[in-house]
Amino acid sequence: MNSLNQLLNAPKERKLSFSLVLFCLVLFLLSLFIGDINLSIINIIDGISKGNYNIDLVVFQHLRLPRSLLAIIIGASLGLSGAALQGLLRNPLAEPGIIGVSASAALGAVLVFYSGLSLVFPLALPLGGITGALLSVTLLYLLAGRNSSVLTLILAGVAISSLAGSLTALALNLAPNPFASMEIFYWLMGSLSNASMEHVWLLLLPTLFGWWLIFQSRHALDVLSLGEDTASTLGINLARLNKKLILGTALCVGSAVSVSGGIAFVGLIVPHLLRPFVGQRPSSLLFVSAIAGATLLLFADIMVRLLPTQQELKIGVLTALIGAPFFLRLILNSRRAWSS
């Protein structure tokens, strides 16, 4: 019985969480000092303490710091929502990018952008993203939530993605001036390079609320692995759980996408790699996925700054280049594992 207690109550993931947090912090500090301009710590400290605005301090405060903070917030949202969606839909292939949540959030943000609403009222941008995400997750749940077959989920995701994609293309197509559509087009690729502190503040509230909603449901996700019927007889209020997770995901992914554009596959790769280290438990997966998502995005953002490309590579392009082959491998594996 003692061994049973140890097996069940010893938190396997504590060490993992600790090392991930540490790694994330190191990358965060590194990311502040990597880029086209070499910053001197002495100048920055000097600038802060004496209140004189030297160029190093300006770059640090207005470019580097918000960019790194956004990488952490958005990466955490993507990793967390990937893990949460996988738990909710009981499907290892669920991911905001793949199943069309990011594309729908992008559509929502593009519409706000396009209508000029974001100029009058800055919060409209994340709200547009959140609304788009909310509609798509709800639609997805209606299409594929009841039965957890991989095929239904992916097909529903393809349908939602292409619908959102075509509407976004329509908006681009009808854009009154080519520069506006160019701007939207680049933004859609996913990037943190235009980050500002204003973005961080815009994002913070809806994101924190989304995280809170998801974390609240973590234990119920474990029970949900037994299927909806059993979970219901164990006392889970399914309707409430679904609403919480759908809203939570929409809040953090929607607002993330509205700032950074679509950054795909982070929510797929991260939970998948970590699952074996937390005993496959959906509840334990949430926190580590959030931290690892933040770490991964920080890392990718450092990479795009370091890679010697003529134009800075968009971070969404980089994650897609790494993520897509990974996704293919995952489909092949899960086909083998679940076809029996």
Next chain:
Amino acid sequence: MSLKVSKLNVAVDNVTLLKDINVEFQAGSLTGIIGPNGAGKSTLLRVLAGLQKKQSGDVLLDNIPIDEIAKKSRAQKISYLPQTPECHWPLTVERVVSLGRFPYQTTNKLSSDDIKAIDDACRKADITHLIGRPINQLSGGEKARVMLARALATQADILLADEPIASLDPRHQLEIMTLLQSLASVGKTVILVLHELHFAIRYCDRLVLLDKGIKVSNGEPSSVLSTENLQNTYAINSISGQHQNMPWLLPWDSLGQK
């Protein structure tokens, strides 16, 4: 605790699944719900578990309608094991069993009572040697026993199980039936959907025979499993006898279409 069904009607998409069912399940008894395919056995069990919407009628737990009991406290009283239990992630055996304690948990940590219940359930379902293994690596019968242990871990007063022995080998079928009988003998209300008539007559205290959504008979196993009932509902003839002072029964001839 007793569970009582009165004037129950269930229909889905205008197809009647259960019609005017009245039956009472007594504490301390093992009741088998039997009947041919499509009789409505699983539907009745799902109604008892609060999973199936009903058109009319009541399910009363100690005279309180189950819909009026808060979900979590109902989960502490009624435990349900579905026909084909699923586990979507390759969790370890002990983790799966521990989910049966969810109705009692307020934090993510399991209390010593929880651990005791899990340990006890694993022993009863004979799966202690499987602890530590991922559930997807187990055989069908081993998995079925893990799922039973999950249902037992709740230590609810009422256990509902849909064909709990369908995928087990004979030894484990016998052991699980003995276990369920012993649960009833210490006061639990155990209700099973069963296809195995030889187990129904030997282990159950009472049987409820359903056919096409209607209760045909209800009572002592040997009277419910009368020649006439078996011919009219199952369309079979059986052979029967006594061994060690207990009745046995074996389906023998099909009578073809009813």
